[in-house]
Structure formats: C-alpha cells, structure tokens
Amino acid sequence: METTKPTILILTALTGGGHLSLALALQDILSEDYETHIVDPQPGIFRQYYTYAGRHSSRLWGLGYKYSDNEKAALRLHKTLTLLVQQRLYRLTELIKPRLIITTHTLLSYEIAHVLVQQRASTPLVFQFSELEEVHATWLTVKNADAYLVPTREIFTQARAQGINESRLHLTGMPVRRxxxxxxxxxxxxxxxxxxxxxxxxxxxxxxxxxxxxxxxxxxxxxxxxxxxxxxxxxxxxxxxxxxxxxxxxxxxxxxxxxxxxxxxxxxxxxxxxxxxxxxxxxxxxxxxxxxxxxxxxxxxxxxxxxxxxxxxxxxxxxxxxxxxxxxxxxxxxxxxxxxxxxxxxxxxxxQANQGIYPVIAGLISRTSQNLSTHPH
CATH class of the missing domain: 3.40.50.2000 (Glycogen Phosphorylase B;)
Structure with a gap:
C-alpha cells in the first residue's frame, strides 16, 4: 500500500548561491524517502542588500560581518530579523506541516527556533552549518537544536567550544549536489x-x-x-x-x-x-x-x-x-x-562523513513518529 512520504522543510536564502546549493544537496540525499520543500522566507530586501554589498561595497559587508560576530550582537541581530520574518515562518509551517525542518542559513536559525517555541511545536530542528573553517556567531546563538550537521572538524571544535553539547553535533562533511x-x-x-x-x-x-x-x-x-x-x-x-x-x-x-x-x-x-x-x-x-x-x-x-x-x-x-x-x-x-x-x-x-547525514535525519523523524504514536493529540 502506498503511503505518503514524511515532509521536510528546508529553509534557505537566495543570497549568493551557496545556501541554495546546500539545500539542493540535502534534497538530493533525502528526496527518495522524504517529500522535501526548499523555501526562502526572507524578504526581497535581504537579497537586494546582499547583491549591492557584494558588487559595490564588500568592505561594508565585511564590517557588518565583523561587528555582529559575537554573542551579544548576534542575538540582537536575530531578534531584529525575527520581527521581519516570523509571520512568514508561521504561515509556512502551518501550510507545509513539516515533520522536520532544516535551515542552511544562519539568519534563519534563531528565527525558526523562536517560531517553533511560540507554536509549542515538537518538530525536530536541524542546522546545516555552511562554512569550512569557522561559522559566524549567529549560527551558535541557539544551543539546543535537535541536530547540527557539521561540515568540518574545525567547525566541530568551534561549536563544541561555544557550548553546544557534543551529542547534538554530527560531523557529516560538506554535502554537494548529486x-x-x-x-x-x-x-x-x-x-x-x-x-x-x-x-x-x-x-x-x-x-x-x-x-x-x-x-x-x-x-x-x-x-x-x-x-x-x-x-x-x-x-x-x-x-x-x-x-x-x-x-x-x-x-x-x-x-x-x-x-x-x-x-x-x-x-x-x-x-x-x-x-x-x-x-x-x-x-x-x-x-x-x-x-x-x-x-x-x-x-x-x-x-x-x-x-x-x-x-x-x-x-x-x-x-x-x-x-x-x-x-x-x-x-x-x-x-x-x-x-x-x-x-x-x-x-x-x-x-565517508556524508554517509552520516541520512541516518541523523531518519533517526529524528522516526523518534518523533514514535512520540506521536505514544502521545497522540
């Protein structure tokens, strides 16, 4: 008997191409067994600013990156951006009703975590880190995502040092499109x-x-x-x-x-x-x-x-x-x-490390399914 595939929502941003490439790579790994939706919920002004800064003022972008790359500034930035995107995220999660959410963009990490708390949702949340040597402080604001997919040993060390429990960190390499x-x-x-x-x-x-x-x-x-x-x-x-x-x-x-x-x-x-x-x-x-x-x-x-x-x-x-x-x-x-x-x-x-991505996602969805069957609404 044919059954409906569990739904996964992959949040990304169309700023540059890297975040979307990561989302597509994850979709390639998961799409056989899961229905995946890739969505950029950020307002168009985000992409306009990124494009302008990248082409005309990379120094301006660099300064902004530097001065927000600490715990307090990162939290302030997240709280401001949450005000801009939370209604979109509310509507998105209500529409898709995902069994699991992955974000490939740091400025959708705290934002979606906040929305899930407000909704009192038990949907597993996974962060796919997007750099090689080190990640920006905004990736590390939320310490209790269900799983962090870590592309390199360098970032694993950084995340652990910043207080993320090692049991949540999964060294899974940098995924690439099929x-x-x-x-x-x-x-x-x-x-x-x-x-x-x-x-x-x-x-x-x-x-x-x-x-x-x-x-x-x-x-x-x-x-x-x-x-x-x-x-x-x-x-x-x-x-x-x-x-x-x-x-x-x-x-x-x-x-x-x-x-x-x-x-x-x-x-x-x-x-x-x-x-x-x-x-x-x-x-x-x-x-x-x-x-x-x-x-x-x-x-x-x-x-x-x-x-x-x-x-x-x-x-x-x-x-x-x-x-x-x-x-x-x-x-x-x-x-x-x-x-x-x-x-x-x-x-x-x-x-070899990429082989760990699918089991992490499958394990979280399976665990949530068991909880739902044990504690139905």
Missing amino acids: QFLEEYKTSRAETLARLGLDSAVFTVFLQGGAEGAAGLASMVKSILSVASPVQIILAVGTNKQLAMRFSGIARLRVLPFTQNIAPYMAAADVIIGKAGPNFIAEAMILEKPFLATSFIPGQEAPNLTFLERHNLGWVCLEPVAQHHLLAKLASDPAALAEKVNSIRVYRAWNM
Whole structure:
C-alpha cells in the first residue's frame, strides 16, 4: 500500500548561491524517502542588500560581518530579523506541516527556533552549518537544536567550544549536489569539443563576476598571456553584460547560467574564483585544485586558511602571482598532480562523513513518529 512520504522543510536564502546549493544537496540525499520543500522566507530586501554589498561595497559587508560576530550582537541581530520574518515562518509551517525542518542559513536559525517555541511545536530542528573553517556567531546563538550537521572538524571544535553539547553535533562533511558525484573523466573531451575547445590544452574554469568586469578583464588577459597554451571556460551566470563583453575571444568560451554546471568544472584542470565554501567543496569533490583569487571580507576570509591547511589549492590574490602560478601549472603537470593527491585524501574523508547525514535525519523523524504514536493529540 502506498503511503505518503514524511515532509521536510528546508529553509534557505537566495543570497549568493551557496545556501541554495546546500539545500539542493540535502534534497538530493533525502528526496527518495522524504517529500522535501526548499523555501526562502526572507524578504526581497535581504537579497537586494546582499547583491549591492557584494558588487559595490564588500568592505561594508565585511564590517557588518565583523561587528555582529559575537554573542551579544548576534542575538540582537536575530531578534531584529525575527520581527521581519516570523509571520512568514508561521504561515509556512502551518501550510507545509513539516515533520522536520532544516535551515542552511544562519539568519534563519534563531528565527525558526523562536517560531517553533511560540507554536509549542515538537518538530525536530536541524542546522546545516555552511562554512569550512569557522561559522559566524549567529549560527551558535541557539544551543539546543535537535541536530547540527557539521561540515568540518574545525567547525566541530568551534561549536563544541561555544557550548553546544557534543551529542547534538554530527560531523557529516560538506554535502554537494548529486551532479558533482557523477563520473566525468570519459566525457571531458566531448564537453570541451562542444564548447569548441581543445582537450589537449590546459583548461581553467573561471568564475566570472567576483572581481567585477574590470578585474575580470585583467585576469582573463593575464591568463591568456601565459607562455604555455591555456584556454578558459568563463562562467558568467545570468550576467548578460559579462557574456557580451567576453564573447568572441580566442581560447575563451563564455558559459551562461546552467543548472548542470558540474561537467564544465570537471572538464577543467584548475578551478579559479572567489573562496566560497560550496565552490571549494564542489571543486574538491571533482578532484580539481582550487585557485582562490578573491573572497568576501570576514565571511570567506577563513576559507583561505582552510584551503591551504588541507592542501586543496592555492591562495593567490595578486594578478602577477596568479600569472606566474598558472604558467608553472600549465607547463608542469607534476605540480598539479601533487595537489590532486591531497585533494583525493580529503575527498575520501568528506564522502565517508556524508554517509552520516541520512541516518541523523531518519533517526529524528522516526523518534518523533514514535512520540506521536505514544502521545497522540
């Protein structure tokens, strides 16, 4: 007899792409046995501010991040934001009636916990931490979520030190979307041929937009001027201005927004871009060295340390140094192979840790089901 799947609500934010990528990764893991709903309940002004600050004033964003990164300031911020989103969260939980709630965004952690307390709901609440080296204080305001999915050992240590009971912490690695778990080695030449690129030439996948149009133009020029032949897959997302500006350049192909980005990253020898945690994790799962050329102040700065500690790539923020490094990599396969070996070690650990996600969620839902059957309303 067919039964209805238990419903899971995954709260996320469409600020940047990382939080949504995390939500989609969790959906991929859980969707076979659970009906999953991914929702961004934040007002549109949140996304507008993030987009503006990211493109025009990363320093402003960094200052805000820094000054709210302590226990008291984090709580004040949460209480203010709760006033803005609590009615949306009330309606959402009443509409979906989830058996379990996961949040992938720190500014929906205290907020949904507060709503559940007000509703006197027993719905299990799970936090999916979203960074690599350390999380912002706002992630640690709530100490009694039912489970914390912790992506790295560094953050496990931080959360435990901040008073979260170890029994609630689950070291489950950084989940990535299913498309990054596919095998692409045999399709690399086909992917590059489809783009009009040569599979025999050193290829970089370059995330466009992080440095702005002027910075990107300078980087493209620097990469293409490397003595050894180099070609670029330039991912511009939905930015039509960048697509127009960089179309028609020899040894460069513009890649507009696509839901299935993994095959194009897998076709490259090196991934280059902003040090976002999900971007780094996706490169690592594909066994591709990551070259961090920029970062969001405050939020992404610790990822640079993580990248170097685990030997997953390079931090290279200056154009001249980037040029010299790429020249070396394009002409010396051994330099690349050394990184790939260490990436495989970390990948194996992360993949094993990911196996713990499903049992945590299934266990919480099962426990709640037993409580409901023992104590029916």
